Amino acid sequence: MKINAQAEELNGRIKKLNRSVAELLSEKGRAIYFPKKGILSQSADAKGKEINATIGMALEEDGSSMCLKNLSGRININKDKVFPYAPSYGRPGLRAAWKKKIIEKNSLLKEAVISLPVVTGALTHGLNICGYLFGNPGDKIIMPDLFWGNYRLIFCNANELELNLFKTFDDNGGFNVNGLKEKLAEGPEGKKIVLLNFPNNPTGYTPTVDEVKMIREALLKSAEEGNKIVVIIDDAYFGLVYEEGIYARSIFTELFNLHSNILAVKVDGPTKEDYIWGFRVGFITYGIKDGNEELCKILEDKTAGAVRATISNASNLSQSLLLAAFEDDEYDSEKASKHEILRSRYIHVKKILKEKEDYKNHFEPLPFNSGYFMCIKLKKAGPEEVRQVLLKKYSTGVIAINGIIRVAFSATPDDKLDKLFDNIYQAAKSLAP
Ligand SMILES: Cc1ncc(COP(=O)(O)O)c(C=O)c1O
Incomplete structure (x- = not known):
């Protein structure tokens, strides 16, 4: 694949900041970038000018968003937060609010070393972007054998990966940490892709606090042995834990700062957490030990590039409604x-x-x-x-x-x-x- 100079520049900086992340990127992940030149930058240059004939939207004579009353009359939100395109990265206010929520809900997280979430077209799209950024055709993705069926379409059909499954439960009915260890140890040392989904679909299982410790240790040991691991954390059902002793935070909390060979990728969103299945808003957030703001920002750029390449941007209406709800006292x-x-x-x-x-x-x-x-x-x-x-x-x-x-x-x-x-x-x- 021919690599654009803007992507080359990002890749060079990633290599300097963290070689493992550079190795974890797929071919498509290396090639993608968020265009800083061309239409987007020329539109940005024209912002605030008397005549701005750059944008690919229609405006009324007074410069506000053109829209049909039939639609705007049904929506109780300022039309400029609804009808125009949202940024490919997502609405800035929503990104900041979601990050704040992630940190509040996961007490061990440190603000500085996790990225700002990039908005996706809900979790399905977020998982697809993980496949895009980190999976080359034929790469194996390690996960438990009881999983959400759509992973087959997302990872195998859309991204040409192969599922590498281990038994979900051990003989005592606990999470099969040994199965995960065995899969991590398979094959030559190098790149590993792991997917964890807790609370799990279909089983409704979340590991206990002790099991999460063991999962953490297994990943750490594998990283210390030289493997480079991207752990995709599907947090679709985050927060819906009903028992004491069950790990109530996201496992991202254990992994975001664990080892410079482990890139933790949190895919989450309000779909199930906030009961808005049809809104189609999700987020991707990164964390890696010794990762700094620059590395996070580059990963955000690549992710926003993949968003732009696939859906351009997520629904502005949904993002604005969600942010309004977050700001409400009764939420x-x-x-x-x-x-x-x-x-x-x-x-x-x-x-x-x-x-x-x-x-x-x-x-x-x-x-x-x-x-x-x-x-x-x-x-x-x-x-x-x-x-x-x-x-x-x-x-x-x-x-x-x-x-x-x-x-x-x-x-x-x-x-x-x-x-x-x-x-x-x-x-x-x-x-x-
Ligand atoms: C485990 C899991 N991940 C992701 C999703 C997809 O969520 P979304 O509707 O936000 O794409 C689902 C939906 O059923 C799910 O069960």
Whole structure:
């Protein structure tokens, strides 16, 4: 791939600042840059001039954003925060507010050594950008074998990576840290790509505080042995932890400053945390030991270049609405009340499974303690057969994947939870030999 001089300049600076980061970038990651010349810089030069005929938007005669009343009349936000393009990096106020929130929610983080989040078209797009920046075709991405199905499309189809899976749980029902260690030790010393997603989709599992320590140690040891590791942290369900002793911060907190061979990439957003699935706003934030502001800024530039190359910029309306919500006094308490609804459903599910001894003849839950979901492993029937019976006879929908059934308690009203599990039980029993 021919590399533009602006990208060369960024790459040269990355190499001087941290060789490992330079080695972790993919071919496309090396080639990308945020254009400082051309249309964008010429538009910036014209800002504030009497006549500015540079921008690719339409303005009214008075210079405000052109828009249809039919649309602006429905939105209770200043139209200049809605109708124009947002910057490819994201709205500056939102980026700053999200960074502040990340630091507040993850007490060990140090402001100076993490980047300013770059706004993406929600987490799916953020994960795609990770594939773009760090994955060459054929590279392997290490992750547990119970994962969000869309990773296949994102990493394998869109970015030509290969999944390198280890068993999610060990024989004691804990996170399989040894599986991760084995995968890190596989193959020659060099670049490794790891993806961690807690709370996990589909299992609803977040490692305990001790398990997180062991994951941290495993990554540290591998980095000390000379491997260069990019850890993609999918924090889609961040904050939805319901038990004591479960790691409640993002694992990014353990990794952002761990070793100069470990680049921690936090992919997060308000999609699940703030219950705005359709807004399509997410963030990518970087952290690496001894990383300074300059390195962070270069990674932000490359990320914004990849945003510009793929979606140009994320929805201005969604970003402005979100920022307005963050600035509202009732935001925190409202969010806490929704968290409580999910937590009480979680507790209800645990109670049902504890009390209904008969269920154990037909299924067992996989370990779960957080998030939107829980999974069950059937003992005497196939998941797809059970799913079909549930649909046809019990008017109940669940997901059958990877030999298990995934139940979204996030989407099931509390007063339907007993019935939901009873239906699964009846369906499984009816299919048992
Ligand atoms: C683990 C995980 N990551 C990422 C996403 C995608 O989130 P978004 O809707 O923000 O693209 C999902 C959505 O289901 C998910 O379960």
